[in-house]
Amino acid sequence: MRLKLIKGKTNYNFFNNWKLWLGLSSMLIILSGVSLFFQGLNYGIDFRGGTTIRTESEITIEVSKYRHALDALNLGDIVITEVFDPTFRENQNVTQIRIEAQEGDESITASTVKSVELALSALDPNIKFPLVESVGPKVSSELVKAAVWAVISAIGAVLFYIWLRFEWQFALGAVLALVHDIILTMGIFSQVQIKFDLAIIAALLTIVGYSLNDTVVVFDRVRENLRKYKKKNLSDVLNMSINETLARTIMTSVTTLLALFSLYVLGGDVIKGFVFAMIWGVIVGTYSSIFIAGTVLLYLGVKRDWSKSSANKGNQFGDIDA
Amino acid sequence: MLQISSLKRISILFVVLLGILFAFPNFFYKHVENYNDAIKSEALLDGVTNKSKLTYWWPKFLPSRLVNLGLDLRGGAHLLAEVNVEEVYASRMDSLWPAVRDALKAERGQIGSIRKLKESSFGQLRISVSKKEGLVRAIEIVQAMAVPVSSVNALGSKDLLVSGQDGELTIELSEAEKLATNDRTLKQSLEIIRRRVDEVGTREPTIQRQGERRILIQVPGIGSANELKSLIGTTAKLTFQEVVRRISNPDEAIRPENGLYKAYSKESTNAEYYILKKSPVVTGEDLTDAQPSFDQNGLPSVNFRFNPSGGKKFGLFTAKNIGSPFAIVLDNEVISAPVIRDAIMGGSGQISGSFSVEESSELSVLLRAGALPAGMIFLEERTIGPELGQDSIDAGKVACIVAFISVLVFMFLSYGLFGVFANVALIINVTLIFGLLSVVGATLTLPGIAGIVLTIGMAVDANVLIFERIREELKTAKGPARAIEVGYEKALSAILDANITTLITAIILFVMGSGPVRGFSITLGFGIITSVFTAIYLTRLFIIIWFERKRPKSIEV
Numbered sequence: 001m002r003l004k005l006i007k008g009k010t011n012y013n014f015f016n017n018w019k020l021w022l023g024l025s026s027m028l029i030i031l032s033g034v035s036l037f038f039q040g041l042n043y044g045i046d047f048r049g050g051t052t053i054r055t056e057s058e059i060t061i062e063v064s065k066y067r068h069a070l071d072a073l074n075l076g077d078i079v080i081t082e083v084f085d086p087t088f089r090e091n092q093n094v095t096q097i098r099i100e101a102q103e104g105d106e107s108i109t110a111s112t113v114k115s116v117e118l119a120l121s122a123l124d125p126n127i128k129f130p131l132v133e134s135v136g137p138k139v140s141s142e143l144v145k146a147a148v149w150a151v152i153s154a155i156g157a158v159l160f161y162i163w164l165r166f167e168w169q170f171a172l173g174a175v176l177a178l179v180h181d182i183i184l185t186m187g188i189f190s191q192v193q194i195k196f197d198l199a200i201i202a203a204l205l206t207i208v209g210y211s212l213n214d215t216v217v218v219f220d221r222v223r224e225n226l227r228k229y230k231k232k233n234l235s236d237v238l239n240m241s242i243n244e245t246l247a248r249t250i251m252t253s254v255t256t257l258l259a260l261f262s263l264y265v266l267g268g269d270v271i272k273g274f275v276f277a278m279i280w281g282v283i284v285g286t287y288s289s290i291f292i293a294g295t296v297l298l299y300l301g302v303k304r305d306w307s308k309s310s311a312n313k314g315n316q317f318g319d320i321d322a
Numbered sequence: 323m324l325q326i327s328s329l330k331r332i333s334i335l336f337v338v339l340l341g342i343l344f345a346f347p348n349f350f351y352k353h354v355e356n357y358n359d360a361i362k363s364e365a366l367l368d369g370v371t372n373k374s375k376l377t378y379w380w381p382k383f384l385p386s387r388l389v390n391l392g393l394d395l396r397g398g399a400h401l402l403a404e405v406n407v408e409e410v411y412a413s414r415m416d417s418l419w420p421a422v423r424d425a426l427k428a429e430r431g432q433i434g435s436i437r438k439l440k441e442s443s444f445g446q447l448r449i450s451v452s453k454k455e456g457l458v459r460a461i462e463i464v465q466a467m468a469v470p471v472s473s474v475n476a477l478g479s480k481d482l483l484v485s486g487q488d489g490e491l492t493i494e495l496s497e498a499e500k501l502a503t504n505d506r507t508l509k510q511s512l513e514i515i516r517r518r519v520d521e522v523g524t525r526e527p528t529i530q531r532q533g534e535r536r537i538l539i540q541v542p543g544i545g546s547a548n549e550l551k552s553l554i555g556t557t558a559k560l561t562f563q564e565v566v567r568r569i570s571n572p573d574e575a576i577r578p579e580n581g582l583y584k585a586y587s588k589e590s591t592n593a594e595y596y597i598l599k600k601s602p603v604v605t606g607e608d609l610t611d612a613q614p615s616f617d618q619n620g621l622p623s624v625n626f627r628f629n630p631s632g633g634k635k636f637g638l639f640t641a642k643n644i645g646s647p648f649a650i651v652l653d654n655e656v657i658s659a660p661v662i663r664d665a666i667m668g669g670s671g672q673i674s675g676s677f678s679v680e681e682s683s684e685l686s687v688l689l690r691a692g693a694l695p696a697g698m699i700f701l702e703e704r705t706i707g708p709e710l711g712q713d714s715i716d717a718g719k720v721a722c723i724v725a726f727i728s729v730l731v732f733m734f735l736s737y738g739l740f741g742v743f744a745n746v747a748l749i750i751n752v753t754l755i756f757g758l759l760s761v762v763g764a765t766l767t768l769p770g771i772a773g774i775v776l777t778i779g780m781a782v783d784a785n786v787l788i789f790e791r792i793r794e795e796l797k798t799a800k801g802p803a804r805a806i807e808v809g810y811e812k813a814l815s816a817i818l819d820a821n822i823t824t825l826i827t828a829i830i831l832f833v834m835g836s837g838p839v840r841g842f843s844i845t846l847g848f849g850i851i852t853s854v855f856t857a858i859y860l861t862r863l864f865i866i867i868w869f870e871r872k873r874p875k876s877i878e879v
Contacts, residue, residue: 002878003735009797054710087717113548130707132547139402139701150834154827161826165819199769202839205831206776206846209824213780216823217787220816248790252783255732259725259779263772266724268717270394270710271772278776 005254006247014242014290015235015298021291025180032187041190044197045133047147049101049140053116054083054131057124058091066095069119075112076100085269094269101137147201151182154208162212166219173296174215177288181211184284185277199274207281210256214249214289219297221245226302234302238294253286326866334859338750341757341852344385348756353378354386361386389759390526391542392767392841395715397708398542399550403698405511405535407504410696411445411495414503416600418467419447419579422493425463432456438578439490447493454489461486464493471498504535510695512537515554537698547703555694560606562636564599565647565659571595586655596656598649603639607695608632614683615672622682623674633669641665718771725775726752733782737789740879743864744785747856751781754852755845764848767841777849784821784857787813793879802877803869810862817854825850 045052055066066080076099083094102112113132120127135143155178163171182204189196221241229237257279264275326334347354356378380386393400419438426436426449434452441448451460461484468482481499485492495503508531519527519541528540544550566580572595576582579601585594610629617623628636639648640662649659650673657673729748733741755774759766792809800808828850831843 002738003732005736056709087713087720128707128709129705130710132703132705134547134703136699136701138404146834150830153834154830157826157830158823161823162819198835198839199842202769202831202835202842205827206842209827209846210780212823212827213783213820216820217816220819224812244794245790247793248783248786251736251786251790252780255729255782255786256776256779258728258732259775262724262728263721263775265721266717267721267772267775268714270714271768274769274772278772 004247005250010243010246012239012243012246014239014294018291018295018298022295025288025292028187029180029183032183032190035187035190039190039193041186041196042193044195045098045135045140046198047140047144047196049135049137051099051101051113051116051132051134053097053099053113053129055095055097055120056128056130057093058126059124060093061123063095065123066097066120069123070097070116073115073119075102075116083269085272086265087268101140143198147198150201151204151208154205155179158208158212162216162219166223167302169297169300169302170219170223172300173293174212174219174289176296177215177285177293178208178211180288180292181207181281181284185281188280189277194273194276197273199271200277203274203277203281206278207285210278210282211285211289214252214286215293217248218242218245218289218293222297222302235298238298242290242294249286249290253282256282326863330859331863334863337855338754338860341750341754344387344757344760345753345755346384347380347386348389348760350380351388353380354388358386358388385760387760387763389756390763390765391711391715392765392770392838393540393542393704393706393711394768394838395711395766395771396542397706397711398540399544399547399706400702400704401539401547401550401554401700402532402702403537403539403554403700405507405537405695406697406699407500407507407535408444408696410503410507411500414495415441415445415447415493417602418493420601421467422447422449422464425467426451426460429456429459429463432459436460440578445494449491449493451486451489451491457486457489457491460491464491471496471502507695508535508537511698514694515539518554519550536701543708546705547700548705551700551703554698560609561602561651562604562639563602563649563651564639564643565649566597566599568647568659569595569597583649583651583654583656585659586652586657596649596659598651598656602651603648604628604632604636608635612686614679614686617672617674621674622677622679623672624677624682624686625670625672627670630669633667636669636671637665637667641667714768714771718768718775722771722775722778725778729778729782733785737879739868740789740792740865743861743868744782744789744857746864747785747861748778748781750860751849751852751856752778754856755848758848758852759845764844765841766845767838769838769842770845773842773845773849776846777853780824781849781853781856784813784817784853785861787817788857788861789879796877796879802874805877806865806869810858814858817858821850821854 063080063082067078070078070080078100079098081096081098083096085094088094097116099112099116113134117129120129155175158178159171159175162174185204185207186196189200218241221244222238225232225237225241225244229240232240260275260279260282264272264279267275357380360378423436423438426433432453433456436452437450439448439450449460451457464482464484465480468480468484471479471481479496479498481496481502483494483496512529512531515537516527516529519529519539526542528538530538532538539550539554541550544553563583570593572582572584572593574582574597576597579599580597581600583596583598585596608628608631610627612624612626615623615625627633644662644665647659647661649656651657726748730745733744733748735741737744752774755777758764788809791813792805795805795808795812796802825847828843828847832840832847835843
């Protein structure tokens with residue numbers, strides 16, 4: 001007996017409630033926008049400059065004590081967070097201390113780090129600093145630029161590729177789904193205030209890749225069915241295609257999530273934010289490739305005389321498959 | 323019908339075996355690492371080895387390339403430095419001044435008297451000319467002093483840019499010369515940093531140029547970024563300069579060709595200052611050797627020797643200035659200002675200040691390694707402790723294994739025997755990724771491990787697409803062989819499109835990203851390539867071989 005998450009042939013109508021889905025997505029996008037606007041992202045030092053110091057101590061020290069020790073140094077805004085993770089040893093007490101970029105400093109003064117380390121060593125002489133990272137404001141502003149460019153060029157490149165392989169309506173549908181995923185991901189990062197750093201950009205781009213992966217599989221089936229059933233109206237063809245690929249969509253999402261969850265729980269705290277972004281992205285990406293990409297396609301309409309145009313001239317890249 | 327030619331079969335299996343062979347050393351990481359170190363030190367020391375320290379078991383005939391571990395996994399320090407090339411422009415201008423002055427003075431009749439003005443921006447030489455009508459002539463004279471830029475990209479352009487207005491002459495380096503200077507300065511800095519880092523003998527430091535004027539330095543195994551910084555020594559610029567006079571009030575007005583320098587002292591109270599001529603007599607570049615020693619009073623000092631041209635310049639200067647002091651300046655601080663008793667013709671001398679023994683030996687190391695041509699500021703620095711790296715490796719390993727097992731179990735439950743085929747392919751898939759990483763010499767980072775785990779989850783996608791397609795085709799009852807064949811055929815376009823789009827994003831990440839993010843893009847990209855390969859060739863081969871043997875009348879996927 002096989003484990004089947006999707007039993008037999010399904011026949012859901014995904015567009016019955018398209019207003020509901022579009023409404024839900026719009027609302028989430030607006031919420032994300034509001035959160036991004038008012039609360040903003042909790043940028044890591046990669047993007048805002050400054051210093052983070054990770055401390056590791058075998059004795060429990062209250063955060064207030066750390067704060068008290070550091071306040072005397074007059075370093076401006078200091079954020080101290082305790083870090084918990086199931087992979088830690090029993091007496092492994094970890095905190096993350098973020099110090100903002102000191103005004104007027106192009107580079108990082110070693111003395112700042114040294115003074116912090118000294119102040120903390122007074123609390124526990126055996127305290128360790130396994131991770132000390134400083135990024136100057138010059139580099140961080142460049143990193144922001146590079147990150148924005150990376151995301152934009154990734155979207156542009158896939159837009160182009162899908163336009164080559166399919167039709168422009170498909171490309172637009174896929175890209176709107178992508179933008180939807182990215183906004184929602186940034187929204188949740190803003191809402192929950194998880195540290196947003198360079199690794200999260202990598203996660204965002206992976207979400208772009210994953211979400212597309214899903215969308216393309218559905219679109220590939222739509223293309224095939226459009227050729228097969230020339231008389232059926234578009235919403236039927238779309239529904240049929242999504243239903244036919246549903247088993248695969250769910251299977252792949254589950255295996256990917258299985259892997260990601262084990263990484264989230266067991267992979268240590270350093271990459272937790274990164275993995276969280278991907279888990280969220282897989283869920284949102286799966287949803288958007290069904291509801292957003294499909295709905296956009298339905299709204300835009302697709303040229304139906306595929307077989308005629310593709311037989312001779314048509315889209316020359318459309319047929320290298322099979 | 324269902325078949326693959328034997329040539330193809332052999333090729334597929336060959337690729338797989340090759341991948342496994344290259345991935346193999348990584349399972350015995352410590353042994354192979356020691357083996358590689360031993361080989362390296364044998365080659366270096368030619369037989370005289372400290373091999374006894376390194377225990378390893380590794381046969382010579384097997385490949386010994388390993389996946390490099392990134393700094394975040396191994397621990398170490400990372401620095402991104404920007405070289406202050408403007409300093410070089412400025413010192414070029416400072417050293418140009420005496421020659422320009424002499425050339426212009428020779429034509430005093432036409433030009434009138436000249437005076438050096440304060441530069442309005444860094445790296446400029448501004449001179450006022452008393453006879454305004456003589457400005458054109460002055461420009462001509464200075465222009466004649468310009469020489470062609472010594473760079474392939476700037477054929478025909480001169481190194482100086484001379485302009486004049488309202489009786490004022492401005493000289494600066496031309497754009498082409500600036501670029502050539504940047505190039506030279508960066509190359510010199512890289513070389514010097516490399517030498518200094520190598521003196522400590524750590525394993526595989528990365529020292530590379532980034533962009534126009536930046537240098538990335540990554541040294542595994544070093545204690546902290548600060549340690550690395552003091553090893554590199556931010557400037558250690560040594561010059562010998564003429565003393566104008568010694569003062570105690572730093573606010574005193576000084577002429578533009580002179581500069582104010584603080585005297586080096588350990589106590590910061592009652593600081594002393596010197597006014598020195600800005601253009602140095604000799605610089606550290608002319609230094610050939612420096613050794614710690616003791617002076618006639620038994621105090622720690624540093625002995626140094628110049629190259630012939632430096633020695634000559636120094637000799638001439640000391641001969642002319644017997645009885646007056648000269649300053650030994652390190653990093654813009656006057657270390658000492660001894661009075662010249664005799665012309666120093668031999669090209670060697672001694673620096674003594676209030677050094678401790680450690681300081682004198684540290685100073686001599688800095689001087690010997692050669693002064694950095696310009697100062698550096700550090701834009702980014704990271705220290706990763708080795709324990710944190712080890713923790714990350716351990717956590718990553720556990721996460722990988724758990725991810726692996728859960729996906730394997732899930733696939734088996736969903737697809738039965740076909741699931742087993744996919745699982746074997748998945749295991750080979752990850753092995754192939756490690757093989758590729760080793761062959762290319764790529765660096766595995768923590769996000770890279772995440773990329774592998776993600777691949778474990780996503781790699782089955784291609785197989786899922788195929789299996790689901792076969793299930794569908796089976797429903798239309800064409801017989802198992804035909805269903806498998808059509809399933810593969812029809813799933814192909816979706817697999818290719820889906821994976822190419824992901825590959826595009828991986829490539830963009832590789833191009834735009836740096837460090838750990840790049841590590842992620844590499845494993846993600848390799849994962850895509852290997853998973854497509856294993857899905858459309860390897861599992862297919864498994865299925866066909868199984869099918870040929872069993873010839874089942876019906877199959878269940």
